[in-house]
Amino acid sequence: MHFRKKQQSVSSYFLGGKVTPAWALALSIVATETSTLTIISTPGLAYTGNLSFLQLIIGYILGRILICLILLPAYFKGEMYTAYELLQRRFGSTVKHAAAGMFLITRALAEGVRVFAIAIVVSVALGSGDVYSILIISGLTLLYTFEGGLTAVIWTDVMQLLVYLGGTLVTFFVMLGLIPGGWEGVVAVARPKFTLWDFSLSFHIPYTFWAGLIGGAFLTTASHGVDQLIVQRLLAAKNERDGRTALLASGVIVFFQFLLFLLIGILLYSFHQYHPQSLAVSSPDRIFPAFIVMYL
Structure with missing residues:
Protein backbone atom coordinates (compact mmCIF):
# COMPACT_ATOMS: atom_id res chain seq x y z
CA MET A 1 0.00 0.00 0.00
CA HIS A 2 3.04 2.25 0.35
CA PHE A 3 3.16 2.77 -3.43
CA ARG A 4 -0.55 3.55 -3.70
CA LYS A 5 0.00 7.13 -2.55
CA LYS A 6 2.40 7.75 -5.42
CA GLN A 7 -0.11 6.93 -8.16
CA GLN A 8 -1.07 10.47 -9.13
CA SER A 9 -1.17 10.11 -12.92
CA VAL A 10 -1.26 7.64 -15.79
CA SER A 11 2.51 7.97 -16.11
CA SER A 12 3.12 7.21 -12.45
CA TYR A 13 0.84 4.15 -12.58
CA PHE A 14 2.05 2.58 -15.83
CA LEU A 15 5.64 3.88 -15.90
CA GLY A 16 6.41 4.43 -12.23
CA GLY A 17 6.74 8.16 -12.86
CA LYS A 18 9.94 7.37 -14.80
CA VAL A 19 12.01 7.74 -11.64
CA THR A 20 13.02 4.12 -11.01
CA PRO A 21 16.83 3.69 -10.91
CA ALA A 22 18.45 1.68 -13.69
CA TRP A 23 19.80 -0.97 -11.30
CA ALA A 24 16.30 -1.73 -10.01
CA LEU A 25 14.99 -1.99 -13.57
CA ALA A 26 17.82 -4.39 -14.42
CA LEU A 27 16.98 -6.64 -11.48
CA SER A 28 13.28 -6.45 -12.32
CA ILE A 29 13.97 -7.52 -15.91
CA VAL A 30 15.95 -10.53 -14.71
CA ALA A 31 13.29 -11.52 -12.19
CA THR A 32 10.59 -11.15 -14.84
CA GLU A 33 12.31 -13.48 -17.30
CA THR A 34 13.11 -16.01 -14.56
CA SER A 35 10.33 -18.37 -13.53
CA THR A 36 10.05 -21.19 -11.03
CA LEU A 37 10.53 -23.57 -13.95
CA THR A 38 13.85 -21.89 -14.77
CA ILE A 39 15.16 -22.31 -11.24
CA ILE A 40 14.05 -25.93 -11.03
CA SER A 41 14.99 -27.16 -14.50
CA THR A 42 18.27 -25.35 -15.27
CA PRO A 43 20.35 -27.36 -12.74
CA GLY A 44 19.06 -30.48 -14.47
CA LEU A 45 20.76 -29.38 -17.71
CA ALA A 46 24.19 -29.50 -16.06
CA TYR A 47 23.30 -32.60 -14.04
CA THR A 48 22.77 -34.56 -17.25
CA GLY A 49 25.11 -32.51 -19.47
CA ASN A 50 27.60 -29.70 -18.93
CA LEU A 51 27.90 -25.90 -19.03
CA SER A 52 27.18 -25.61 -22.77
CA PHE A 53 23.79 -24.00 -22.07
CA LEU A 54 25.70 -20.81 -21.24
CA GLN A 55 26.41 -20.37 -24.95
CA LEU A 56 22.74 -19.46 -25.32
CA ILE A 57 23.24 -16.60 -22.87
CA ILE A 58 25.85 -15.11 -25.21
CA GLY A 59 23.03 -14.83 -27.73
CA TYR A 60 20.84 -13.23 -25.07
CA ILE A 61 23.45 -10.51 -24.60
CA LEU A 62 23.82 -9.99 -28.37
CA GLY A 63 20.04 -9.62 -28.64
CA ARG A 64 20.10 -6.95 -25.95
CA ILE A 65 22.78 -5.03 -27.83
CA LEU A 66 20.65 -5.11 -31.00
CA ILE A 67 17.64 -3.82 -29.07
CA CYS A 68 19.70 -0.94 -27.68
CA LEU A 69 20.84 -0.01 -31.18
CA ILE A 70 17.60 -0.47 -33.13
CA LEU A 71 14.46 -0.46 -30.97
CA LEU A 72 15.25 1.48 -27.82
CA PRO A 73 15.83 4.85 -29.57
CA ALA A 74 12.39 4.56 -31.19
CA TYR A 75 10.70 3.83 -27.86
CA PHE A 76 12.07 7.03 -26.35
CA LYS A 77 10.86 9.34 -29.11
CA GLY A 78 8.03 10.83 -27.10
CA GLU A 79 6.31 9.22 -24.14
CA MET A 80 4.90 5.74 -24.72
CA TYR A 81 3.02 3.52 -22.30
CA THR A 82 3.19 0.30 -24.31
CA ALA A 83 5.44 -1.27 -26.92
CA TYR A 84 2.52 -1.39 -29.31
CA GLU A 85 2.14 2.37 -29.55
CA LEU A 86 5.18 2.30 -31.81
CA LEU A 87 3.33 -0.08 -34.12
CA GLN A 88 0.37 2.28 -34.15
CA ARG A 89 2.58 5.18 -35.19
CA ARG A 90 4.14 3.19 -38.01
CA PHE A 91 1.33 0.92 -39.22
CA GLY A 92 -1.94 2.09 -37.69
CA SER A 93 -4.30 0.96 -34.95
CA THR A 94 -5.25 -2.36 -36.58
CA VAL A 95 -1.70 -3.69 -36.34
CA LYS A 96 -1.39 -2.34 -32.81
CA HIS A 97 -4.57 -4.09 -31.64
CA ALA A 98 -3.59 -7.34 -33.33
CA ALA A 99 -0.15 -7.35 -31.68
CA ALA A 100 -1.55 -6.38 -28.28
CA GLY A 101 -4.23 -9.06 -28.52
CA MET A 102 -1.66 -11.70 -29.43
CA PHE A 103 0.43 -10.62 -26.44
CA LEU A 104 -2.51 -10.98 -24.06
CA ILE A 105 -3.41 -14.44 -25.34
CA THR A 106 0.11 -15.88 -25.35
CA ARG A 107 0.96 -14.26 -22.02
CA ALA A 108 -2.16 -15.68 -20.38
CA LEU A 109 -1.21 -19.17 -21.56
CA ALA A 110 2.40 -18.83 -20.44
CA GLU A 111 1.59 -17.32 -17.06
CA GLY A 112 -0.94 -20.05 -16.41
CA VAL A 113 1.88 -22.60 -16.45
CA ARG A 114 4.07 -20.42 -14.22
CA VAL A 115 1.33 -19.78 -11.68
CA PHE A 116 0.58 -23.48 -11.48
CA ALA A 117 4.28 -24.23 -10.89
CA ILE A 118 4.39 -21.74 -8.02
CA ALA A 119 1.09 -23.09 -6.70
CA ILE A 120 2.66 -26.52 -6.30
CA VAL A 121 5.31 -25.05 -4.01
CA VAL A 122 2.74 -23.04 -2.03
CA SER A 123 0.51 -26.08 -1.75
CA VAL A 124 3.33 -28.15 -0.27
CA ALA A 125 4.34 -25.36 2.13
CA LEU A 126 0.85 -24.41 3.34
CA GLY A 127 -1.08 -27.60 2.65
CA SER A 128 -3.67 -25.49 0.86
CA GLY A 129 -4.16 -27.62 -2.25
CA ASP A 130 -3.57 -26.54 -5.84
CA VAL A 131 -6.80 -24.61 -6.40
CA TYR A 132 -6.61 -22.53 -3.23
CA SER A 133 -2.90 -21.94 -3.79
CA ILE A 134 -3.62 -20.56 -7.27
CA LEU A 135 -6.30 -18.28 -5.80
CA ILE A 136 -3.92 -17.05 -3.09
CA ILE A 137 -1.13 -16.28 -5.57
CA SER A 138 -3.45 -14.63 -8.08
CA GLY A 139 -5.22 -12.59 -5.42
CA LEU A 140 -2.04 -11.22 -3.86
CA THR A 141 -0.54 -10.43 -7.26
CA LEU A 142 -3.67 -8.60 -8.41
CA LEU A 143 -3.79 -6.67 -5.15
CA TYR A 144 -0.29 -5.21 -5.20
CA THR A 145 -0.37 -4.63 -8.96
CA PHE A 146 -3.73 -2.85 -8.91
CA GLU A 147 -2.89 -0.74 -5.88
CA GLY A 148 0.76 0.05 -6.54
CA GLY A 149 1.07 0.06 -10.31
CA LEU A 150 4.36 -0.63 -12.04
CA THR A 151 6.38 0.74 -9.13
CA ALA A 152 5.06 -1.96 -6.81
CA VAL A 153 5.66 -4.60 -9.48
CA ILE A 154 9.28 -3.56 -10.01
CA TRP A 155 10.22 -3.48 -6.34
CA THR A 156 8.44 -6.78 -5.74
CA ASP A 157 10.52 -8.22 -8.59
CA VAL A 158 13.69 -6.92 -6.93
CA MET A 159 12.80 -8.58 -3.62
CA GLN A 160 11.91 -11.85 -5.34
CA LEU A 161 15.25 -11.91 -7.15
CA LEU A 162 17.19 -11.27 -3.95
CA VAL A 163 15.25 -14.05 -2.19
CA TYR A 164 15.68 -16.74 -4.84
CA LEU A 165 19.32 -15.89 -5.59
CA GLY A 166 20.10 -15.71 -1.88
CA GLY A 167 18.45 -19.09 -1.34
CA THR A 168 20.36 -20.57 -4.27
CA LEU A 169 23.67 -19.32 -2.87
CA VAL A 170 22.87 -20.83 0.53
CA THR A 171 22.06 -24.13 -1.18
CA PHE A 172 25.34 -23.96 -3.13
CA PHE A 173 27.48 -23.68 0.00
CA VAL A 174 25.45 -26.22 1.97
CA MET A 175 25.81 -28.72 -0.84
CA LEU A 176 29.51 -27.97 -1.23
CA GLY A 177 29.97 -28.72 2.46
CA LEU A 178 28.28 -32.11 2.07
CA ILE A 179 30.59 -33.21 -0.75
CA PRO A 180 33.79 -34.94 0.46
CA GLY A 181 36.76 -32.71 -0.32
CA GLY A 182 34.61 -29.69 -1.15
CA TRP A 183 35.36 -28.10 -4.51
CA GLU A 184 38.27 -30.47 -5.17
CA GLY A 185 35.87 -33.35 -4.66
CA VAL A 186 33.51 -31.82 -7.21
CA VAL A 187 36.24 -31.43 -9.83
CA ALA A 188 37.46 -34.98 -9.20
CA VAL A 189 34.17 -36.59 -10.25
CA ALA A 190 32.66 -33.95 -12.54
CA ARG A 191 35.56 -32.50 -14.55
CA PRO A 192 33.95 -33.22 -17.98
CA LYS A 193 30.87 -31.25 -16.93
CA PHE A 194 32.82 -28.00 -16.94
CA THR A 195 32.93 -28.09 -20.75
CA LEU A 196 31.50 -24.83 -22.05
CA TRP A 197 32.26 -24.25 -25.74
CA ASP A 198 31.08 -26.31 -28.68
CA PHE A 199 31.75 -24.76 -32.09
CA SER A 200 30.41 -27.68 -34.12
CA LEU A 201 27.80 -27.14 -36.83
CA SER A 202 25.77 -30.22 -35.99
CA PHE A 203 21.98 -29.85 -35.85
CA HIS A 204 21.79 -32.80 -33.47
CA ILE A 205 23.55 -31.04 -30.60
CA PRO A 206 21.10 -28.82 -28.69
CA TYR A 207 23.58 -26.24 -27.41
CA THR A 208 26.41 -25.06 -29.64
CA PHE A 209 28.04 -21.66 -29.90
CA TRP A 210 26.37 -20.85 -33.22
CA ALA A 211 22.94 -22.09 -32.16
CA GLY A 212 23.20 -20.14 -28.92
CA LEU A 213 24.42 -16.97 -30.59
CA ILE A 214 21.80 -16.89 -33.35
CA GLY A 215 18.89 -18.48 -31.51
CA GLY A 216 19.51 -16.56 -28.30
CA ALA A 217 19.75 -13.27 -30.18
CA PHE A 218 16.46 -13.82 -32.03
CA LEU A 219 14.70 -15.02 -28.89
CA THR A 220 15.83 -12.04 -26.83
CA THR A 221 15.04 -9.53 -29.56
CA ALA A 222 11.47 -10.82 -29.48
CA SER A 223 11.05 -11.23 -25.72
CA HIS A 224 12.88 -8.07 -24.64
CA GLY A 225 12.44 -5.87 -27.68
CA VAL A 226 8.74 -6.12 -28.52
CA GLY A 243 16.99 2.06 -20.30
CA ARG A 244 20.09 0.94 -22.17
CA THR A 245 22.04 0.54 -18.93
CA ALA A 246 19.26 -1.52 -17.36
CA LEU A 247 18.91 -3.82 -20.35
CA LEU A 248 22.63 -4.46 -20.80
CA ALA A 249 23.18 -4.90 -17.06
CA SER A 250 20.37 -7.44 -16.97
CA GLY A 251 22.25 -9.49 -19.57
CA VAL A 252 25.34 -9.64 -17.36
CA ILE A 253 23.24 -10.59 -14.33
CA VAL A 254 21.43 -13.29 -16.31
CA PHE A 255 24.76 -14.80 -17.36
CA PHE A 256 25.98 -15.16 -13.79
CA GLN A 257 22.55 -16.29 -12.62
CA PHE A 258 22.49 -19.16 -15.11
CA LEU A 259 26.10 -19.97 -14.28
CA LEU A 260 25.04 -20.34 -10.64
CA PHE A 261 22.09 -22.57 -11.55
CA LEU A 262 24.30 -24.76 -13.74
CA LEU A 263 26.96 -25.04 -11.04
CA ILE A 264 24.20 -26.19 -8.71
CA GLY A 265 23.51 -28.94 -11.24
CA ILE A 266 27.17 -29.98 -11.27
CA LEU A 267 27.22 -30.03 -7.48
CA LEU A 268 24.08 -32.17 -7.48
CA TYR A 269 25.76 -34.60 -9.86
CA SER A 270 28.86 -34.73 -7.64
CA PHE A 271 26.77 -35.16 -4.52
CA HIS A 272 24.92 -38.03 -6.16
CA GLN A 273 28.21 -39.72 -7.08
CA TYR A 274 29.32 -39.69 -3.45
CA HIS A 275 25.86 -40.48 -2.06
CA PRO A 276 24.14 -42.55 -4.78
CA GLN A 277 21.18 -43.57 -2.61
CA SER A 278 20.41 -40.13 -1.24
CA LEU A 279 18.45 -38.58 -4.13
CA ALA A 280 16.28 -41.18 -5.81
CA VAL A 281 14.24 -39.15 -8.31
CA SER A 282 12.59 -40.01 -11.62
CA SER A 283 13.65 -36.87 -13.50
CA PRO A 284 16.64 -34.48 -13.47
CA ASP A 285 14.17 -31.61 -13.04
CA ARG A 286 13.18 -33.01 -9.67
CA ILE A 287 16.62 -33.46 -8.18
CA PHE A 288 17.11 -29.84 -7.07
CA PRO A 289 13.73 -29.62 -5.28
CA ALA A 290 14.39 -33.05 -3.76
CA PHE A 291 17.72 -31.88 -2.33
CA ILE A 292 16.13 -28.75 -0.88
CA VAL A 293 13.38 -30.75 0.82
CA MET A 294 15.77 -33.34 2.24
CA TYR A 295 18.76 -31.26 3.29
CA LEU A 296 17.64 -27.67 3.89
Whole structure:
Protein backbone atom coordinates (compact mmCIF):
# COMPACT_ATOMS: atom_id res chain seq x y z
CA MET A 1 0.00 0.00 0.00
CA HIS A 2 3.04 2.25 0.35
CA PHE A 3 3.16 2.77 -3.43
CA ARG A 4 -0.55 3.55 -3.70
CA LYS A 5 0.00 7.13 -2.55
CA LYS A 6 2.40 7.75 -5.42
CA GLN A 7 -0.11 6.93 -8.16
CA GLN A 8 -1.07 10.47 -9.13
CA SER A 9 -1.17 10.11 -12.92
CA VAL A 10 -1.26 7.64 -15.79
CA SER A 11 2.51 7.97 -16.11
CA SER A 12 3.12 7.21 -12.45
CA TYR A 13 0.84 4.15 -12.58
CA PHE A 14 2.05 2.58 -15.83
CA LEU A 15 5.64 3.88 -15.90
CA GLY A 16 6.41 4.43 -12.23
CA GLY A 17 6.74 8.16 -12.86
CA LYS A 18 9.94 7.37 -14.80
CA VAL A 19 12.01 7.74 -11.64
CA THR A 20 13.02 4.12 -11.01
CA PRO A 21 16.83 3.69 -10.91
CA ALA A 22 18.45 1.68 -13.69
CA TRP A 23 19.80 -0.97 -11.30
CA ALA A 24 16.30 -1.73 -10.01
CA LEU A 25 14.99 -1.99 -13.57
CA ALA A 26 17.82 -4.39 -14.42
CA LEU A 27 16.98 -6.64 -11.48
CA SER A 28 13.28 -6.45 -12.32
CA ILE A 29 13.97 -7.52 -15.91
CA VAL A 30 15.95 -10.53 -14.71
CA ALA A 31 13.29 -11.52 -12.19
CA THR A 32 10.59 -11.15 -14.84
CA GLU A 33 12.31 -13.48 -17.30
CA THR A 34 13.11 -16.01 -14.56
CA SER A 35 10.33 -18.37 -13.53
CA THR A 36 10.05 -21.19 -11.03
CA LEU A 37 10.53 -23.57 -13.95
CA THR A 38 13.85 -21.89 -14.77
CA ILE A 39 15.16 -22.31 -11.24
CA ILE A 40 14.05 -25.93 -11.03
CA SER A 41 14.99 -27.16 -14.50
CA THR A 42 18.27 -25.35 -15.27
CA PRO A 43 20.35 -27.36 -12.74
CA GLY A 44 19.06 -30.48 -14.47
CA LEU A 45 20.76 -29.38 -17.71
CA ALA A 46 24.19 -29.50 -16.06
CA TYR A 47 23.30 -32.60 -14.04
CA THR A 48 22.77 -34.56 -17.25
CA GLY A 49 25.11 -32.51 -19.47
CA ASN A 50 27.60 -29.70 -18.93
CA LEU A 51 27.90 -25.90 -19.03
CA SER A 52 27.18 -25.61 -22.77
CA PHE A 53 23.79 -24.00 -22.07
CA LEU A 54 25.70 -20.81 -21.24
CA GLN A 55 26.41 -20.37 -24.95
CA LEU A 56 22.74 -19.46 -25.32
CA ILE A 57 23.24 -16.60 -22.87
CA ILE A 58 25.85 -15.11 -25.21
CA GLY A 59 23.03 -14.83 -27.73
CA TYR A 60 20.84 -13.23 -25.07
CA ILE A 61 23.45 -10.51 -24.60
CA LEU A 62 23.82 -9.99 -28.37
CA GLY A 63 20.04 -9.62 -28.64
CA ARG A 64 20.10 -6.95 -25.95
CA ILE A 65 22.78 -5.03 -27.83
CA LEU A 66 20.65 -5.11 -31.00
CA ILE A 67 17.64 -3.82 -29.07
CA CYS A 68 19.70 -0.94 -27.68
CA LEU A 69 20.84 -0.01 -31.18
CA ILE A 70 17.60 -0.47 -33.13
CA LEU A 71 14.46 -0.46 -30.97
CA LEU A 72 15.25 1.48 -27.82
CA PRO A 73 15.83 4.85 -29.57
CA ALA A 74 12.39 4.56 -31.19
CA TYR A 75 10.70 3.83 -27.86
CA PHE A 76 12.07 7.03 -26.35
CA LYS A 77 10.86 9.34 -29.11
CA GLY A 78 8.03 10.83 -27.10
CA GLU A 79 6.31 9.22 -24.14
CA MET A 80 4.90 5.74 -24.72
CA TYR A 81 3.02 3.52 -22.30
CA THR A 82 3.19 0.30 -24.31
CA ALA A 83 5.44 -1.27 -26.92
CA TYR A 84 2.52 -1.39 -29.31
CA GLU A 85 2.14 2.37 -29.55
CA LEU A 86 5.18 2.30 -31.81
CA LEU A 87 3.33 -0.08 -34.12
CA GLN A 88 0.37 2.28 -34.15
CA ARG A 89 2.58 5.18 -35.19
CA ARG A 90 4.14 3.19 -38.01
CA PHE A 91 1.33 0.92 -39.22
CA GLY A 92 -1.94 2.09 -37.69
CA SER A 93 -4.30 0.96 -34.95
CA THR A 94 -5.25 -2.36 -36.58
CA VAL A 95 -1.70 -3.69 -36.34
CA LYS A 96 -1.39 -2.34 -32.81
CA HIS A 97 -4.57 -4.09 -31.64
CA ALA A 98 -3.59 -7.34 -33.33
CA ALA A 99 -0.15 -7.35 -31.68
CA ALA A 100 -1.55 -6.38 -28.28
CA GLY A 101 -4.23 -9.06 -28.52
CA MET A 102 -1.66 -11.70 -29.43
CA PHE A 103 0.43 -10.62 -26.44
CA LEU A 104 -2.51 -10.98 -24.06
CA ILE A 105 -3.41 -14.44 -25.34
CA THR A 106 0.11 -15.88 -25.35
CA ARG A 107 0.96 -14.26 -22.02
CA ALA A 108 -2.16 -15.68 -20.38
CA LEU A 109 -1.21 -19.17 -21.56
CA ALA A 110 2.40 -18.83 -20.44
CA GLU A 111 1.59 -17.32 -17.06
CA GLY A 112 -0.94 -20.05 -16.41
CA VAL A 113 1.88 -22.60 -16.45
CA ARG A 114 4.07 -20.42 -14.22
CA VAL A 115 1.33 -19.78 -11.68
CA PHE A 116 0.58 -23.48 -11.48
CA ALA A 117 4.28 -24.23 -10.89
CA ILE A 118 4.39 -21.74 -8.02
CA ALA A 119 1.09 -23.09 -6.70
CA ILE A 120 2.66 -26.52 -6.30
CA VAL A 121 5.31 -25.05 -4.01
CA VAL A 122 2.74 -23.04 -2.03
CA SER A 123 0.51 -26.08 -1.75
CA VAL A 124 3.33 -28.15 -0.27
CA ALA A 125 4.34 -25.36 2.13
CA LEU A 126 0.85 -24.41 3.34
CA GLY A 127 -1.08 -27.60 2.65
CA SER A 128 -3.67 -25.49 0.86
CA GLY A 129 -4.16 -27.62 -2.25
CA ASP A 130 -3.57 -26.54 -5.84
CA VAL A 131 -6.80 -24.61 -6.40
CA TYR A 132 -6.61 -22.53 -3.23
CA SER A 133 -2.90 -21.94 -3.79
CA ILE A 134 -3.62 -20.56 -7.27
CA LEU A 135 -6.30 -18.28 -5.80
CA ILE A 136 -3.92 -17.05 -3.09
CA ILE A 137 -1.13 -16.28 -5.57
CA SER A 138 -3.45 -14.63 -8.08
CA GLY A 139 -5.22 -12.59 -5.42
CA LEU A 140 -2.04 -11.22 -3.86
CA THR A 141 -0.54 -10.43 -7.26
CA LEU A 142 -3.67 -8.60 -8.41
CA LEU A 143 -3.79 -6.67 -5.15
CA TYR A 144 -0.29 -5.21 -5.20
CA THR A 145 -0.37 -4.63 -8.96
CA PHE A 146 -3.73 -2.85 -8.91
CA GLU A 147 -2.89 -0.74 -5.88
CA GLY A 148 0.76 0.05 -6.54
CA GLY A 149 1.07 0.06 -10.31
CA LEU A 150 4.36 -0.63 -12.04
CA THR A 151 6.38 0.74 -9.13
CA ALA A 152 5.06 -1.96 -6.81
CA VAL A 153 5.66 -4.60 -9.48
CA ILE A 154 9.28 -3.56 -10.01
CA TRP A 155 10.22 -3.48 -6.34
CA THR A 156 8.44 -6.78 -5.74
CA ASP A 157 10.52 -8.22 -8.59
CA VAL A 158 13.69 -6.92 -6.93
CA MET A 159 12.80 -8.58 -3.62
CA GLN A 160 11.91 -11.85 -5.34
CA LEU A 161 15.25 -11.91 -7.15
CA LEU A 162 17.19 -11.27 -3.95
CA VAL A 163 15.25 -14.05 -2.19
CA TYR A 164 15.68 -16.74 -4.84
CA LEU A 165 19.32 -15.89 -5.59
CA GLY A 166 20.10 -15.71 -1.88
CA GLY A 167 18.45 -19.09 -1.34
CA THR A 168 20.36 -20.57 -4.27
CA LEU A 169 23.67 -19.32 -2.87
CA VAL A 170 22.87 -20.83 0.53
CA THR A 171 22.06 -24.13 -1.18
CA PHE A 172 25.34 -23.96 -3.13
CA PHE A 173 27.48 -23.68 0.00
CA VAL A 174 25.45 -26.22 1.97
CA MET A 175 25.81 -28.72 -0.84
CA LEU A 176 29.51 -27.97 -1.23
CA GLY A 177 29.97 -28.72 2.46
CA LEU A 178 28.28 -32.11 2.07
CA ILE A 179 30.59 -33.21 -0.75
CA PRO A 180 33.79 -34.94 0.46
CA GLY A 181 36.76 -32.71 -0.32
CA GLY A 182 34.61 -29.69 -1.15
CA TRP A 183 35.36 -28.10 -4.51
CA GLU A 184 38.27 -30.47 -5.17
CA GLY A 185 35.87 -33.35 -4.66
CA VAL A 186 33.51 -31.82 -7.21
CA VAL A 187 36.24 -31.43 -9.83
CA ALA A 188 37.46 -34.98 -9.20
CA VAL A 189 34.17 -36.59 -10.25
CA ALA A 190 32.66 -33.95 -12.54
CA ARG A 191 35.56 -32.50 -14.55
CA PRO A 192 33.95 -33.22 -17.98
CA LYS A 193 30.87 -31.25 -16.93
CA PHE A 194 32.82 -28.00 -16.94
CA THR A 195 32.93 -28.09 -20.75
CA LEU A 196 31.50 -24.83 -22.05
CA TRP A 197 32.26 -24.25 -25.74
CA ASP A 198 31.08 -26.31 -28.68
CA PHE A 199 31.75 -24.76 -32.09
CA SER A 200 30.41 -27.68 -34.12
CA LEU A 201 27.80 -27.14 -36.83
CA SER A 202 25.77 -30.22 -35.99
CA PHE A 203 21.98 -29.85 -35.85
CA HIS A 204 21.79 -32.80 -33.47
CA ILE A 205 23.55 -31.04 -30.60
CA PRO A 206 21.10 -28.82 -28.69
CA TYR A 207 23.58 -26.24 -27.41
CA THR A 208 26.41 -25.06 -29.64
CA PHE A 209 28.04 -21.66 -29.90
CA TRP A 210 26.37 -20.85 -33.22
CA ALA A 211 22.94 -22.09 -32.16
CA GLY A 212 23.20 -20.14 -28.92
CA LEU A 213 24.42 -16.97 -30.59
CA ILE A 214 21.80 -16.89 -33.35
CA GLY A 215 18.89 -18.48 -31.51
CA GLY A 216 19.51 -16.56 -28.30
CA ALA A 217 19.75 -13.27 -30.18
CA PHE A 218 16.46 -13.82 -32.03
CA LEU A 219 14.70 -15.02 -28.89
CA THR A 220 15.83 -12.04 -26.83
CA THR A 221 15.04 -9.53 -29.56
CA ALA A 222 11.47 -10.82 -29.48
CA SER A 223 11.05 -11.23 -25.72
CA HIS A 224 12.88 -8.07 -24.64
CA GLY A 225 12.44 -5.87 -27.68
CA VAL A 226 8.74 -6.12 -28.52
CA ASP A 227 7.09 -8.00 -25.64
CA GLN A 228 5.18 -5.61 -23.37
CA LEU A 229 6.20 -7.55 -20.26
CA ILE A 230 9.82 -6.40 -20.58
CA VAL A 231 9.42 -3.28 -22.71
CA GLN A 232 7.21 -1.65 -20.08
CA ARG A 233 10.14 -1.79 -17.67
CA LEU A 234 12.41 -0.19 -20.25
CA LEU A 235 9.85 2.56 -20.88
CA ALA A 236 9.86 3.25 -17.13
CA ALA A 237 13.52 4.34 -17.28
CA LYS A 238 14.30 8.02 -16.78
CA ASN A 239 15.74 8.26 -20.28
CA GLU A 240 17.15 6.16 -23.10
CA ARG A 241 20.55 5.97 -21.43
CA ASP A 242 19.09 4.47 -18.25
CA GLY A 243 16.99 2.06 -20.30
CA ARG A 244 20.09 0.94 -22.17
CA THR A 245 22.04 0.54 -18.93
CA ALA A 246 19.26 -1.52 -17.36
CA LEU A 247 18.91 -3.82 -20.35
CA LEU A 248 22.63 -4.46 -20.80
CA ALA A 249 23.18 -4.90 -17.06
CA SER A 250 20.37 -7.44 -16.97
CA GLY A 251 22.25 -9.49 -19.57
CA VAL A 252 25.34 -9.64 -17.36
CA ILE A 253 23.24 -10.59 -14.33
CA VAL A 254 21.43 -13.29 -16.31
CA PHE A 255 24.76 -14.80 -17.36
CA PHE A 256 25.98 -15.16 -13.79
CA GLN A 257 22.55 -16.29 -12.62
CA PHE A 258 22.49 -19.16 -15.11
CA LEU A 259 26.10 -19.97 -14.28
CA LEU A 260 25.04 -20.34 -10.64
CA PHE A 261 22.09 -22.57 -11.55
CA LEU A 262 24.30 -24.76 -13.74
CA LEU A 263 26.96 -25.04 -11.04
CA ILE A 264 24.20 -26.19 -8.71
CA GLY A 265 23.51 -28.94 -11.24
CA ILE A 266 27.17 -29.98 -11.27
CA LEU A 267 27.22 -30.03 -7.48
CA LEU A 268 24.08 -32.17 -7.48
CA TYR A 269 25.76 -34.60 -9.86
CA SER A 270 28.86 -34.73 -7.64
CA PHE A 271 26.77 -35.16 -4.52
CA HIS A 272 24.92 -38.03 -6.16
CA GLN A 273 28.21 -39.72 -7.08
CA TYR A 274 29.32 -39.69 -3.45
CA HIS A 275 25.86 -40.48 -2.06
CA PRO A 276 24.14 -42.55 -4.78
CA GLN A 277 21.18 -43.57 -2.61
CA SER A 278 20.41 -40.13 -1.24
CA LEU A 279 18.45 -38.58 -4.13
CA ALA A 280 16.28 -41.18 -5.81
CA VAL A 281 14.24 -39.15 -8.31
CA SER A 282 12.59 -40.01 -11.62
CA SER A 283 13.65 -36.87 -13.50
CA PRO A 284 16.64 -34.48 -13.47
CA ASP A 285 14.17 -31.61 -13.04
CA ARG A 286 13.18 -33.01 -9.67
CA ILE A 287 16.62 -33.46 -8.18
CA PHE A 288 17.11 -29.84 -7.07
CA PRO A 289 13.73 -29.62 -5.28
CA ALA A 290 14.39 -33.05 -3.76
CA PHE A 291 17.72 -31.88 -2.33
CA ILE A 292 16.13 -28.75 -0.88
CA VAL A 293 13.38 -30.75 0.82
CA MET A 294 15.77 -33.34 2.24
CA TYR A 295 18.76 -31.26 3.29
CA LEU A 296 17.64 -27.67 3.89
